Amino acid sequence: MSVADILITIVIYLIETLLLPILPVSVGAFTISEFSSGLLAIKSNLIYGLSGIGFFMPVSLILNLVLLILFAEFSLMLFKMGVFIVNLVRGSGA
Amino acid sequence: MSRTLLLKLNTRPIRAITLALFLLSGIIFPNLARASFLNESFDYYGAGDLAGQGGWFLYDAQGMLYSGQLLATNWYNPPLALRLNSVSGGQGNVIEAQNYYATGSLSFWFYFSGNNLGGSDVGQFGLGESASTSGNINLNILCSEVPPVCDTANIRAYVGSWNTFFTGVKKETWNYFNIDFASPDNFRLTLNGDTTDWTSTPCSFNYIHSLYFWTAYFGTGSFNFWIDNIGGIAEIPPPPIPESCEDLELLERLVCEIKNTMAGAFLPSQDKINDLKNDLNIIQQKFPFNYLNEASTFFTDLKAGTEATSTISFKLLDKPGVVNFSIWEKSVNLAGSTQTFADILKGLFSGFVLFAFIVWAIGFGKRIFK
Numbered sequence: 001m002s003v004a005d006i007l008i009t010i011v012i013y014l015i016e017t018l019l020l021p022i023l024p025v026s027v028g029a030f031t032i033s034e035f036s037s038g039l040l041a042i043k044s045n046l047i048y049g050l051s052g053i054g055f056f057m058p059v060s061l062i063l064n065l066v067l068l069i070l071f072a073e074f075s076l077m078l079f080k081m082g083v084f085i086v087n088l089v090r091g092s093g094a
Numbered sequence: 095m096s097r098t099l100l101l102k103l104n105t106r107p108i109r110a111i112t113l114a115l116f117l118l119s120g121i122i123f124p125n126l127a128r129a130s131f132l133n134e135s136f137d138y139y140g141a142g143d144l145a146g147q148g149g150w151f152l153y154d155a156q157g158m159l160y161s162g163q164l165l166a167t168n169w170y171n172p173p174l175a176l177r178l179n180s181v182s183g184g185q186g187n188v189i190e191a192q193n194y195y196a197t198g199s200l201s202f203w204f205y206f207s208g209n210n211l212g213g214s215d216v217g218q219f220g221l222g223e224s225a226s227t228s229g230n231i232n233l234n235i236l237c238s239e240v241p242p243v244c245d246t247a248n249i250r251a252y253v254g255s256w257n258t259f260f261t262g263v264k265k266e267t268w269n270y271f272n273i274d275f276a277s278p279d280n281f282r283l284t285l286n287g288d289t290t291d292w293t294s295t296p297c298s299f300n301y302i303h304s305l306y307f308w309t310a311y312f313g314t315g316s317f318n319f320w321i322d323n324i325g326g327i328a329e330i331p332p333p334p335i336p337e338s339c340e341d342l343e344l345l346e347r348l349v350c351e352i353k354n355t356m357a358g359a360f361l362p363s364q365d366k367i368n369d370l371k372n373d374l375n376i377i378q379q380k381f382p383f384n385y386l387n388e389a390s391t392f393f394t395d396l397k398a399g400t401e402a403t404s405t406i407s408f409k410l411l412d413k414p415g416v417v418n419f420s421i422w423e424k425s426v427n428l429a430g431s432t433q434t435f436a437d438i439l440k441g442l443f444s445g446f447v448l449f450a451f452i453v454w455a456i457g458f459g460k461r462i463f464k
Contacts, residue, residue, distance in 0.1 A: 001363075002358060002359050002360055002361055002362060002363070003359060003360050004360055004361060004362035004366070005362050005363055005366045008362055008366040008367070008369070008370050009366065011370065012366075012369055012370055012373055015373045015374075015377065016373065019377060019380075020287065020373070020376060020377070020380070023377065023380035023381055024380065024381050025268075025270070025286070025379065025380055025381065025384070026381065027381055027385075031268075032268060032381075032384055032385065032388065033268050035385055035388055036388055039388060039389070039392040042392070043392055043395055043396050046396055047396065055422055055436055056422055056435070056436045056439040056440055056443070057439070057440065057443050058440050058443055058444045058447060060397050061444055061447060061448075062447055063393065063396060063397050064397070065447060065451050067393050069451075069454060072458060073458075076458070076461065076462065
C-alpha cells in the first residue's frame with residue numbers, strides 16, 4: 001500500500017463515517033424533485049419571456065453576471081456567518 | 095486556538111485570502127468528481143439525433159419517459175424509450191468513444207409510479223458492446239410483488255444469468271443508481287447509497303458501446319417511469335506501469351529503479367481512486383450538493399435556451415401574428431465598420447451592464463475589507 005493509498009483510505013473512512021450517514025438526500029418538505037420541478041417551471045417561463053429580447057440584449061452576459069454576483073454574495077454571507085459563530089464561541093474580543 | 099492567535103488571524107488580508115480560497119473551493123469541489131470526456135446538456139427529451147457524440151455525456155431529461163398504458167410488447171422507439179442513433183432491435187449506440195476503456199461509472203435517477211400489473215419490467219436499460227445479452231450487462235427494474243400491486247421493485251442484472259442485486263426499491267420516490275467498472279470484467283452497483291461487492295461478469299467490456307433505456311411491459315395497466323440526470327465519469331488514467339529497467343546501463347538502471355520505487359511508494363492504486371470517486375459521486379447526490387447541481391444545471395440550461403433567437407407570437411382579433419425583428423437586422427456604417435442595429439444595441443446594453451457590474455464590484459470589495 002502506497003502513501004497515497006493510506007491517505008485516500010483515511011479520507012474515505014472520514015467520508016463514510018462522518019459525512020454519508022449524516023447528509024440527507026432531500027430536506028424535509030422541500031424535496032429535490034419539488035426543487036427540480038420548480039426550477040424547470042421558472043426556466044421555461046424565463047426562456048419564453050427572454051426569447052424575444054435576446055435579439056438585441058446581451059441576455060447571456062446578464063445571466064453570467066447575475067450568477068457571479070449571487071455566488072459572491074452567498075459566499076460572503078457564509079463567511080460572515082462562520083465568523084459570527086466563531087465570535088459566539090470565543091467572544092468577540094470587544 | 096488561543097485568543098491572541100485568533101486576533102492575529104482576523105486581519106483584512108487574511109480574511110480576503112480566506113474568502114478567495116472559499117470561493118475557489120466552491121468552483122473546484124463540485125467538479126472534482128466530474129472529470130469527463132464530454133458534457134452535453136439536453137433540454138428536451140428525445141430532441142434531435144446525438145449521432146457522432148463520443149465519450150461520456152450528461153443528459154437531463156427533466157421529464158417523463160413514459161406514462162400511460164402499454165401493450166404487451168417491448169423495444170419501444172422514442173419518445174417511449176431513450177434511444178440515440180439507429181441500431182437494429184430498437185436500441186441505440188450512445189457512446190462510440192474509441193480508445194476508451196470501461197473503467198469509469200454511469201449514474202442516473204429513476205422514478206416509477208402507477209399500477210404495474212403482471213410482475214413486469216418497470217424499466218430496463220443496458221449497456222455493453224452490442225445489443226445481445228451475451229456481450230453486455232442488461233439491468234432491469236422489475237416489480238417485486240404479485241400483480242396488481244407494484245409498490246416496490248427489484249433490480250436485476252444479466253451477467254450470464256439473471257442475478258438480483260437490490261430488492262424493495264420503493265415507487266413514487268426518486269432513486270439514485272450508479273454502476274462502477276473496475277476493469278473490463280468487473281462491476282458493482284450502488285442504489286441510494288448501498289453498494290454491492292465487486293461482481294465479475296463473463297461479458298467482456300472493452301468499452302461502453304451501447305446505452306439504452308426502454309420500458310418493457312408484459313401485462314395490462316398503466317404506469318409512469320421517469321429517468322433523469324444520466325451522467326458518466328470517464329476513467330482516471332491508471333498509474334504508469336513500472337518501467338522495465340533490465341536493458342539499461344548501471345547508472346540509468348539505478349535511476350530507473352529509484353523512479354519505480356518512488357512511483358510504487360507514492361502513487362495511488364486504481365481501486366482506491368475508484369472508491370474515492372464513488373464516495374464523491376454519492377456525496378454529489380446528497381444535500382446540499384444535489385440542490386447546488388440542480389441550480390447549476392438550471393443556469394446552464396437557461397443560458398443555452400436564451401442564446402437561441404426565437405419569435406414572439408401574438409393574436410389580435412383572432413388573427414395570429416409574429417413580431418417582426420427584421421428592422422434590427424438592417425446594417426449601418428458606423429465609424430468605418432458595418433454593424434446591424436441589433437449589434438449596436440447589444441453593445442450599448444453590454445456597456446451599461448458592465449458599468450453596473452463594476453459599481454457593484456467596487457462596493458463588494460469595500461464590504462470585504464470592512
